[in-house]
Amino acid sequence: MQNPELTRAALAAMIDHTLLHVEAGEKEIEQLCRDAQRENFASVCIHPYWLEVMAPRFPHVRFCTVIGFPLGMQTVKLHEAQHAVQAGAVELDIVVNHAFIVAKNWKAISEELESFRHIFPEIGLKFIIETCRLQDEETVKLTELASHAGFDWIKTSTGFAASGARVEDVALMKAHAGSRMQVKASGGIRNLKAAEEMIVAGARRIGTSAGLQILAEFDARIGS
Numbered sequence: 001m002q003n004p005e006l007t008r009a010a011l012a013a014m015i016d017h018t019l020l021h022v023e024a025g026e027k028e029i030e031q032l033c034r035d036a037q038r039e040n041f042a043s044v045c046i047h048p049y050w051l052e053v054m055a056p057r058f059p060h061v062r063f064c065t066v067i068g069f070p071l072g073m074q075t076v077k078l079h080e081a082q083h084a085v086q087a088g089a090v091e092l093d094i095v096v097n098h099a100f101i102v103a104k105n106w107k108a109i110s111e112e113l114e115s116f117r118h119i120f121p122e123i124g125l126k127f128i129i130e131t132c133r134l135q136d137e138e139t140v141k142l143t144e145l146a147s148h149a150g151f152d153w154i155k156t157s158t159g160f161a162a163s164g165a166r167v168e169d170v171a172l173m174k175a176h177a178g179s180r181m182q183v184k185a186s187g188g189i190r191n192l193k194a195a196e197e198m199i200v201a202g203a204r205r206i207g208t209s210a211g212l213q214i215l216a217e218f219d220a221r222i223g224s
Helices: 008-012 026-039 048-054 077-087 098-102 106-119 136-148 167-176 192-201 211-223
Strands: 015-018 043-046 063-067 091-095 124-128 153-155 182-186 203-208
Touching: 008 211, 015 026, 015 182, 015 211, 026 043, 026 048, 026 211, 043 048, 043 091, 048 063, 048 077, 063 077, 063 124, 077 091, 077 106, 098 106, 106 124, 106 136, 136 153, 136 167, 153 203, 167 182, 167 192, 192 203, 192 211, 203 211
Parallel strands: 015 043, 015 203, 043 063, 063 091, 091 124, 124 153, 153 182, 182 203
Antiparallel strands: none
8 A cells, every 4th residue: 555645754764674683793783774874764673782882883873672572571671771771772672571461460561661661761662562462452451551651652563473563453553552652563564565554554663674675665666
């Protein structure tokens, strides 16, 4: 589904240029940052390990990192986040603790979210909920908890589960996100068509390792 009002600059500004595969080395991560700087992507999303190396080299790039990745069951997520922010992260993508969901311990989830918002008032916070593992009512509940805690984004997926973002999940999250919180679609978005479908459904950030391909497809469409 094409969006005639979408410009190249606006599309690039929605993309979190992402490389989270463990096989990626320093050269690949550095090239990711160069790409993001050249194309004015919203951010570079990398593992916390790379922040101390890359943030000083690319002072004009916004760095996003993942916390509690990919299962969210670590007990030191706040400490990990503090270290990441000190190393240069300005956005944190925080994975929900799936044990809390299984136990329907919504209070524990709420308290964790509120702790992050209290400790990082100036940092962009995204909550990753892995929609492929959830019932719709759980997706709604988690979206509402994140909105109430003052998170900036609710995110569909880590990209490391059985499946990633679906249009219907994005629309459901958008419907319950409130007036302030936005939706980030992530996982399996590898071409312009998929990105546009997510944007039409309500996503305002796209997490993808295919940002360059998506822009190339956009350029080809305009050129044609």
